[in-house]
Amino acid sequence: MKVIIIGCGPAGLFAGFKLAGKCEVLILDKGPSLEERIKDKSNLLHGEGGAGLFSDGKLNFSPEIGNNLAELIGYSKLSELINEVESIFRKYNIKTKEINRKKAHELEVLAVQNGMKYLPIRQAHVGSDHLPEVISKLSNDLRKKGVEFIFNTEVEEIRKNSIITTKKEEFKFDKLLIAPGRSGARWLEKIVKEKRMKYIYNPVDIGVRVEVPALIMEEICEINWDPKVHIRTPTYDDFVRTFCVSPYGYVVKEENEKYCLVNGHSWKDRKSSNTNFAFLVKVQLTEPLENTNLYGESIAIQATTIGGNKPILQRLGDLRRGRRSTWSRLEKSHVKPTLTDVTPGDIAMALPYRFVRDIIEGLDILNKLIPGVADDGTLLYATEIKFHGLRVLTNEFLRTSIPEIYVAGDGAGLSRGIVGAAVSGLLAAEGILKD
Numbered sequence: 001m002k003v004i005i006i007g008c009g010p011a012g013l014f015a016g017f018k019l020a021g022k023c024e025v026l027i028l029d030k031g032p033s034l035e036e037r038i039k040d041k042s043n044l045l046h047g048e049g050g051a052g053l054f055s056d057g058k059l060n061f062s063p064e065i066g067n068n069l070a071e072l073i074g075y076s077k078l079s080e081l082i083n084e085v086e087s088i089f090r091k092y093n094i095k096t097k098e099i100n101r102k103k104a105h106e107l108e109v110l111a112v113q114n115g116m117k118y119l120p121i122r123q124a125h126v127g128s129d130h131l132p133e134v135i136s137k138l139s140n141d142l143r144k145k146g147v148e149f150i151f152n153t154e155v156e157e158i159r160k161n162s163i164i165t166t167k168k169e170e171f172k173f174d175k176l177l178i179a180p181g182r183s184g185a186r187w188l189e190k191i192v193k194e195k196r197m198k199y200i201y202n203p204v205d206i207g208v209r210v211e212v213p214a215l216i217m218e219e220i221c222e223i224n225w226d227p228k229v230h231i232r233t234p235t236y237d238d239f240v241r242t243f244c245v246s247p248y249g250y251v252v253k254e255e256n257e258k259y260c261l262v263n264g265h266s267w268k269d270r271k272s273s274n275t276n277f278a279f280l281v282k283v284q285l286t287e288p289l290e291n292t293n294l295y296g297e298s299i300a301i302q303a304t305t306i307g308g309n310k311p312i313l314q315r316l317g318d319l320r321r322g323r324r325s326t327w328s329r330l331e332k333s334h335v336k337p338t339l340t341d342v343t344p345g346d347i348a349m350a351l352p353y354r355f356v357r358d359i360i361e362g363l364d365i366l367n368k369l370i371p372g373v374a375d376d377g378t379l380l381y382a383t384e385i386k387f388h389g390l391r392v393l394t395n396e397f398l399r400t401s402i403p404e405i406y407v408a409g410d411g412a413g414l415s416r417g418i419v420g421a422a423v424s425g426l427l428a429a430e431g432i433l434k435d
């Protein structure tokens with residue numbers, strides 16, 4: 001049986017891991033090999049290792065974080081697969097941090113007393129500077145088991161007779177696993193609509209990257225490197241959460257074709273004196289517009305326009321007072337920005353009122369769990385958006401309505417992180433082997 005996997009991110013690689021030695025496997029990616037990516041670090045999203053390669057490598061081993069799979073396979077099977085991913089990472093020397101249960105419980109109580117939910121979870125932190133080594137070992141093991149990789153090759157079409165086409169070649173498959181990540185979500189959307197596969201739109205997460213002195217988050221990050229807090233805001237009853245906390249980390253600019261966004265990460269061996277995290281409002285649309293991609297993109301474009309093609313940076317105090325930040329006002333903050341390729345400005349000019357309100361109210365609530373987080377000097381970078389696009393509807397093994405085609409990972413709307421993507425890759429591989 002010949003299996004072709006589109007996408008060499010965690011979803012594709014972990015599927016390859018499970019299929020290796022059991023069938024003929026070819027992994028195609030439009031981006032470069034790991035070796036090329038290490039030489040030229042500009043390619044953040046494409047190639048061997050996927051978007052995860054230069055990421056922070058914060059691994060969340062929890063069924064509640066980073067995936068939508070429980071509703072398909074239930075918590076027990078999901079936990080089993082998460083344990084499998086954890087044991088694969090362990091082979092490559094990634095160790096999960098033990099949680100201080102007593103301290104975690106104290107925080108859980110404090111959170112719930114103040115209208116929040118704190119989720120202590122098993123986590124590991126690889127660090128942006130170590131992840132390439134892990135991925136390199138993993139893909140070399142796959143090569144040894146006969147898995148073939150082809151890079152710098154973008155799949156364009158999927159034809160009726162089990163053939164995929166690239167600019168130069170065609171490849172025939174028995175089973176196809178499409179795992180193109182967030183960056184390939186629009187292409188997958190096109191395929192899904194062309195092939196009339198079934199789908200729904202996932203919610204989109206829209207918000208800002210918050211940057212504070214690392215000291216104020218030291219205690220909570222000691223328990224969990226990436227603490228997860230869920231909040232309902234008073235005015236709109238919206239769901240707001242902390243996401244991708246990067247202790248001693250750096251805020252980064254994420255360039256896209258039509259707009260720029262922000263993100264954040266930490267290095268294992270290089271530290272700033274700040275901690276940053278995404279603070280995101282979940283938006284699900286019903287009518288007249290269900291397409292959360294379009295809505296998120298229009299906000300991203302508006303924010304990029306008002307920021308003069310750069311992210312907007314504002315002090316929380318300036319946002320509260322209804323005035324823009326300037327470099328001289330920013331200098332008064334205790335926090336020195338780790339990303340300076342920004343425009344000091346007014347986030348209220350970029351984001352709709354509802355988001356601004358949610359962010360201010362949400363930070364005020366979070367301040368009861370993490371005192372200092374809603375200080376006037378806190379820095380906010382706009383915009384951070386997590387598109388989860390459309391979710392391809394599948395059976396419990398991620399087989400689409402076309403029997404020889406499977407999907408996995410962030411691009412298919414099934415995951416939102418490395419572990420979730422890896423789990424979905426394992427699940428699809430299990431389905432392929434069963435077939």
Ligand SMILES: Cc1cc2nc3c(=O)[nH]c(=O)nc-3n(C[C@H](O)[C@H](O)[C@H](O)COP(=O)(O)OP(=O)(O)OC[C@H]3O[C@@H](n4cnc5c(N)ncnc54)[C@H](O)[C@@H]3O)c2cc1C
Nearest residue numbers: 007009011030047050051055058155181184409410417418
């Ligand atoms: C800066 C940054 C920091 C992050 N930090 C973390 C973190 O700390 N922890 C965490 O869990 N997650 C993190 N993430 C998210 C994480 O990287 C993703 O959730 C994960 O990589 C998704 O895996 P995936 O396999 O679904 O897709 P991806 O990793 O995006 O891989 C998809 C691959 O498919 C390829 N592709 C797309 N379309 C085609 C096509 N048509 N033909 C051929 N190839 C194609 C792409 O080039 C890409 O290499 C971060 C992401 C970024 C950008």
